[in-house]
Amino acid sequence: MGTAVEGTVRGMFTCEVCDLSSPFTYYGQKPPNTRAIVLLEECFVMKDPFSPDKERFLILGSKCSLCNKDVCVGTDCSLFYTKRFCLPCVRQHLDQFPQQVQSELAKKKPVQKTS
Amino acid sequence: MSDDRGDSRAWDWDSPQCRAQLDEIFFRPHDYIQAGSPEHKEFWAFFERFQRFKAKRDMFGSRAANKRDPHESKKKRSDSQAVDLGLPKEYDARYRINVSVCTRDVEERLGVSEHRQRSTSSGPGKQEVADCRLALLHFLDFTQKQSFGKLAKLKREQKSLPIFQYRERIVELVRTHSVVVVAGDTGCGKSTQVPQYLLSAGFSHIACTQPRRIACISLAKRVSFESLNQYGSKVGYQIRFESSRTPVTKLLFLTEGLLLRQIQQDPSLSQYQVVIVDEVHERHLHCDFLLGVLRSLLAMRPDLRLILMSATINIKLFSSYFGHAPVLQVPGRLFPIQVIYQPIPPEEQSSRSEKLDPRPYLRVLQGIDQRYPPEERGDLLLFLSGVAEISTIMEACQTYATHTRRWIVLPLHSTLSLAQQDKVFDIAPPGVRKCIISTNIAETSVTIDGVRFVVDSGKVKEMSFDPKAKMQRLQEFWISRASSEQRKGRAGRTGPGVCYRLYAESDYEAFAPYPVPEIHRVALDSLVLQMKSMDLGDPRSFPFIDPPPASSIQTAMTYLREQGALDARGELTTIGRLLAQLPVDVVIGKMLVLGSLFNLVEPVLTVAAALSVQSPFLRSAQHNPDCSTARQPLHSNQGDPFTLLNTFNSWVQVKGERGSGSRKWCRRRGLEEQRLYEMVNMRRQFKELLRSHGLVETEESSVSVQDRSQRRERLSERQRLHQLKREHDLQENSRRKVLRLEEDPENAGSSGSDEEGGTGRGKKRKEDTGSNLDIQEVKFKLRHNVNELQEAAAAGQDLSSWQQALLKLVLCRGLYPQLALPDEHNATRKDSEQVFHTRNKQGVVIHPTSVFASDPEVLHVPEHESSEFGADKGQSNRHQLLAFVTLLETNKPYLSNCVRVPALQALLLVANSVDSNADCTRLVVDGWLELSVSDAEAALRVLSSALTLRTEWERLLQAQLSQGGPGSTAGLGLAGPKPSRRDLEKLAEGLVRFLLYTEVSYSLRRLTALQSQNLYIGPQQDSGLPDSQNLNPLFPGMKTEPDPIKGGLRVSSYFTYNCLSDSKDLYSECLRTFWTCPHCDLHMPLTPLERMQHEATCRPAGEQQPEQDAESGKAESSSSSSSLTRLYHCDVCNKDLTLTSTEILKHKRQHLQ
Known part of the structure; x- marks a missing residue:
């Protein structure tokens, strides 16, 4: 079916917490063809592989605003609260996060790397 | 937050106008989400949910949260370390979203009012825009989470496969060795993962063969999904009539047969860098051959990488065949399975002729009901040897199921309609288990999840070829230990399981270790022909991995020589070279070539296609009187190929008139429409092949006749169809349906004349509940021009008696030497006891599906015409023979797909050997049929015209065959003049006259063995x-x-x-x-x-x-x-x-x- 319009792969994104890795096609705050949409952090982005629409993007992850590690957007690895924090950093500074975030995290067991 | 609700009273979120105004801001034609798109619809649905959620939260949640917040955050803050993250003090879900939407410019242009006056301005106010924006942000966040969730799950699953940890090792081995064997059991993930590992390691142009077409499609789908290229064509498949391959395809799943054809075209296989041969342990004919071809190809292509993938069966064989190639063994992923041996007690063992005793099987069902509570899910898969066995056991199980209401019994075998087969994937309602009664199709080809119990009868019916009787035989055997393990494994795919073996452990020990490879069981005609055309030298010395017996190859060579495909020295003849290109049985290929000579291309194409696919007539509908009545007009007492021809032509007409209404038409007649779709595809492939060999003229006329508007219409129609197909492909992973317990037994059963009969019972069925789109119809329309087909069908529909006679002759010459003689006493026997003889096998019967089984009288010599007494006994000019497509022995030797032909005429025109006495009153054909003509003058006349006609037929055929086309003799400069139309017409007329109007009385009998021995005077x-x-x-x-x-x-x-x-x-x-x-x-x-x-x-x-x-x-x-x-x-x-x-x-x- 037709020609596949995939952006050129810029590199491999690998989450430093869970090891998830996938090629990304864009890094920054303004993925192509997103018009009014702006990302509030610099993200590793790829074309959404689960959408037939070529212009749907998928944010894979970004850098933790504290430790600067690449981390995926999975809720076991990081959270976004005005900025990106990897969960290890969140745990370190847990008291600075609002109650909602704290109780949310309390329910979670510490993540171990899936191998 | 949006608490001043009073302000927005005039604003109605449910009003389409109001929504449209917001669409103007957020969902403009170039925006990320556009008004009218599916996402846009999803957004508004999301919006409603979001608003409801907000309203709820505002009422209950916010109070509590607000109260606690100030205290606690203050207290914690004091303990905090040096770093201040600068986070906002008050929690807002908005802060959790890393996306923003800037629409200020649009808002300003549209003049969104700061303080909207209730009466004058109907546009959205600041608040509405903010609400909508917030919802949009949450929506975007939600969709991101959804997609990322899928991605993470996929990656997680990939990592959890047993093969994952061998990833680097595999790539390394492939880099350093030209052949690698990867052996792993069910569930290790080799078929989906190995190609991906190679792709991501930078290999491209990878071909991965599969023994089954269906696996090519499903693997391509799965792997393209997993490699995140679901909507691209990096991963594709190619099977006989379908391909998703494009120039960017890097990984192609294809059938073994197709790869062989590609090697035939391109002997160095330069289009691939890597070839993966999957499931080599299944030892299919094509696979064994492919391995042999690839082995010799490796010498020519040292850069080629070959990977064999197999279950952990007989790995050494493959490794040593390829010079001790390295083997990587991967553990499978199966849950523990308990094996229980329950041999059938002697009193319940049935002899060959008896029906299977269902008691041992029922005991297993009862045992499960007693031992396992119905809440514990898990279905049962029961392996039997054949269709008859399945219906016997089904009947008994069904009675039990109706009584207990704890089982839904489903049959599974290849002659069921596809819809019926598909049902085994549906889900049983809570407290009910599926009991799937299957042939060995569920051993490898069909994988059903959720099976917890397996019952293994230990039997299988396998096709073998008897070269002496020239007959296929479907016989029941004990299975091999490998099959037995494979069946057992089906119980442990989704959880721990139980396998009941209805034989003793000592039986198991005595089983053969592996199944007999196909190459040792089947007729090798097509294989030898293909080998000849690939210039592989003497087939007897080809280095097969496990060479077939020399006698098997010899039989095939002899057969091909009889068929005229090989000459006396065993080299390909002109027609043989052409036949090797056609992916069909030699007899069918011959029909095509012969038909192309006369003006019979269209009907011959149809018949050849019809004989190459499974019969469209469902066995289950045979006993349904409604179906039989509806089928009646399709029947032709000339023979089954004519019935098939009528059926196809009528179907095409219905298709032209009613489109997808043909589905109903088929149902009413007990026809599997899928087979007709296959026929139409195959027909087209045949036509293209004939065309490429210059055997049919290219049709320009019908295309040029179309004017521009028609073309435009067709184009837009095609676009619409493509769109439909895309949509269908997208929603194909739709959920499985839940089965009903209440379904009437015969509805679920093989005897099911369900869905038809217009009782409306079928209304609940899939097609009505699911999407109403008939995807086959869409594919059909995309691939074929209905009008053209209709014309072709019309040409074949009303064959004149002349054309019919000629078509018969073409079929007969194609099928020769597959001829059967009616027994001389048939006229005095019951319909069900009609007996026939072939040259090599006496006492065969007509398969009950054949038209001659229900109407045998048309084969009898009319009594008043044959003399009863004296020397003239049996004299008539109405003797007939049957030309047949298959002779298959199951419980009896059956002839299928028969056509009747006038005996003397047909024999003289097609037989390879006709011997006569001095005055030609006694003729012996092929050393087994004796014709005695009383009138010497007439005998001479007939023989003489036959000789003349054959000479001319041969001349014109050779002339036709030497016409251009790739691989024909044209390249050698031998292309002669095209046979003139006048000559062809004259020949056709001569042949038909000979067939229809030869008036000569003769008797016909088969010679006894002794007579055959002393037939000739000798030198x-x-x-x-x-x-x-x-x-x-x-x-x-x-x-x-x-x-x-x-x-x-x-x-x-x-x-x-x-x-x-x-x-x-x-x-x-x-x-x-x-x-x-x-x-x-x-x-x-x-x-x-x-x-x-x-x-x-x-x-x-x-x-x-x-x-x-x-x-x-x-x-x-x-x-x-x-x-x-x-x-x-x-x-x-x-x-x-x-x-x-x-x-x-x-x-x-x-x-x-």
Whole structure:
């Protein structure tokens, strides 16, 4: 079916917490063809592989605003609260996060790397 | 937050107008989400949920949260370390979203009012825009989470596969070795993962073969999904009629047969860098052959990488075949399975003729009901050997199921309709288990999840080929240990399971370790033909991984020689080369080639296609009176191929008139429409093949006739269809349906005449509940032009009796030597006891699905026409033979797909060997059929016209075959003139006249073994002497010579005169009678043979052709290159002359006068 319009792969994104890795096609705050949409952090982005629409993007992850590690957007690895924090950093500074975030995290067991 | 609700009273979120105004801001034509798109619809649905959620939260949640917040955050803050993250004090879900949407510019342009006056401005106010924006942000966040969730799950699953940890090792091995064997059991993930590992390691142009077409499609789908290229074509598949391959395809799943065809076209297989052969342990014919071909190809392509993937069965065999290639063994992922041996007690064992005793099977069902609570899910898979066994056990299980209401019984075998087969994937309601009763199709081809219990009968029915009887045989065997383990494994795919083996452990120990490879079981005709066309040398010395018995190859060679595909030296003939290109049985290929000669292409294409797919007639519908009545008009008592032809043509008409209404039409007649779709595809492939070989003309006419608007219409229609197909493909992973317990037993059963009959019962079915789109119809329309097909069908629909006769002859010559003779006593037997004989097998019967099973009288010689007494006993001109497509022995040897032909005429026109006595009143065909003609004059006349017709037929066929086309003799500069239309018409007319209007009474019988042995007089003492009377000098052109084995005179490649041991050769001279040739003025006493020869070469004055043409015309197929003239030594003039036979006759006459 037709020609596949995939952006050129810029590199491999690998989450430093869970090891998830996938090629990304864009890094920054303004993925192509997103018009009014702006990302509030610099993200590793790829074309959404689960959408037939070529212009749907998928944010894979970004850098933790504290430790600067690449981390995926999975809720076991990081959270976004005005900025990106990897969960290890969140745990370190847990008291600075609002109650909602704290109780949310309390329910979670510490993540171990899936191998 | 949006608490001043009072303000927005005039604003109605549910009003389409209001929404449209917000669409103007957020979902403009170039925005990320556009108004009218599916996402846009999803957004508004999301919006409603979001608003409801907000309202709820505002009412209950916010109070509590607000209260606690200030205290606690203050307290914690004091303990905090040096770093201040600068996070906002008050929690807002908005802060959790990393996306923003800037619409200020649009808002300003649209003049969104800061303080909207209730009455004057109806546009959205700041608040509404903010609400909508917030919802949009949450929506975007939600969709991101959804997609990322899928991605993470996928990656997680990939990592958890047993093969994952071998990823680098595999890539490393492939880099360093030209052949690698990867062995792993079910569930290790080799089929989906290995190709991906290679892709991501940078390999491209990867071909991965599969034994089954369906696996090609499903693997391509799965792997493209997993490699995040679901909507691209990096990963594709190619099967016989379908391909998703594009120039960017890097990984292609294809069938073994197709890869072989590609090697046939491109012997170095330069289009691939890596070839993966999956499931090599299944040992299919094509796979074994492919391995042999690839092994020799590796010498030519040292850069090629070959990976064999197998279950952990017999790995050494594969490794050592490829010079001890490295083996990587991967553990499978199966849950523990408990094996329980429950051998069937002797009193419940059935003998061969009896029905299977269901008690052992019912005991297992009861046991499960007693031991496992119904809340514990898990279905049962029961392996039986065949369809009859399935229906026996099903009946019993169904009774039990109706009684307990804890089971839904479903059959599974390949002759079920696809919809029926599909049901095994549906889900049973809570508290009910599925009981799937299957053939070995569920051992490898069909994988059903959720099976917890397996019952293994230990039996399988396997096809084997009996070269002596030239018959396929479907026999029941004990399975192998490998199959037994495979069946057991089906219980442990989704959780721990139980396997009940209905045999003793000692039986298991005694099983063969592996199943017999296909190459040892089946007829090798097509394989040998393909090997010949690939220039692989002598098939007997080909280095197969496990060579088939030499006798098997010999049988195939002999067969191919009989069929005219190989010459006496075992080399491909012109027609053989063409047949090797056609992906069909030799007999079907022959039909196609023969049909292309006459104006019969369309019907022959249809028949050839119909005979190459499974029958569209569902067995289950046979006993349904409604179906039988509806089918009646399709039946032809000429034979099953004609019924198939009628069916296809009527279906095409319905399709043209009613489109997808054909589905109902088929249902009413108990037809599996899928088979008709397959036929139409195959038909087209055949046509293209014939066209590429110059055997049918390219049709420009129908295309050019279309005017521009029609073309445009067709184009937009195609676009619409493509769109439909895309949509269908997208939603294909739709959820499985839940089965109903209440379904009437026969509805779920194999005897199900369900869904049809217009009772409305079928209304609940899939097609009505699911999408109403008939995807097959869409694909059909995309691939075929209905109008063109309709024209073709119309051409085939009303065949004149002439065309019908010609078509029969073409089929018969294609099918030859697959002929059967009705037993002479059939007329006095019951319909169900009609017996037939083939050359190699006596006492075969007609398959109940055949038209002749229900209407055998049309095969009987009418009583009043055959003389009952004396020498004339059995004399008639109405004897018929059956030409058949398959002879398959199950519980009886059955003939399927038969067509009836007039015996004498058909035999004389197609048989490879016709032997006669001196006056040609006794003819023996192929050493087993004896025809006795009472009237010598008539016998001679018939034989003579047959000879003439065959010569001409052969000449025109050779001329047709030498017409261009790739791989034909054209490249060698041998392309002769195209057979003229006039000649063809004349031949067709001659053949039809001969078939329909030959009036000669004869008796027909099969010779006994003893008679066959002492058939010939054998070589005569004086045969070498030039003055022998037998060495008739009148027939130089025919290269008449004494037959070294049979005796008598070999007149043509297929006709030997006067070689039968009862011949009156002593008196042959007395048979000379005066005769005048109607064409030339010859008048002299001639023996029957001399007369025939003269007739064969003498043409009416008006038809005299240029000498050269006439020569090639007279040449027999076997001696086509030899010139008709020969050196003739005239004893009277004592001169050596180069003359044709006619010229010699004339010359001799000079001396007589």
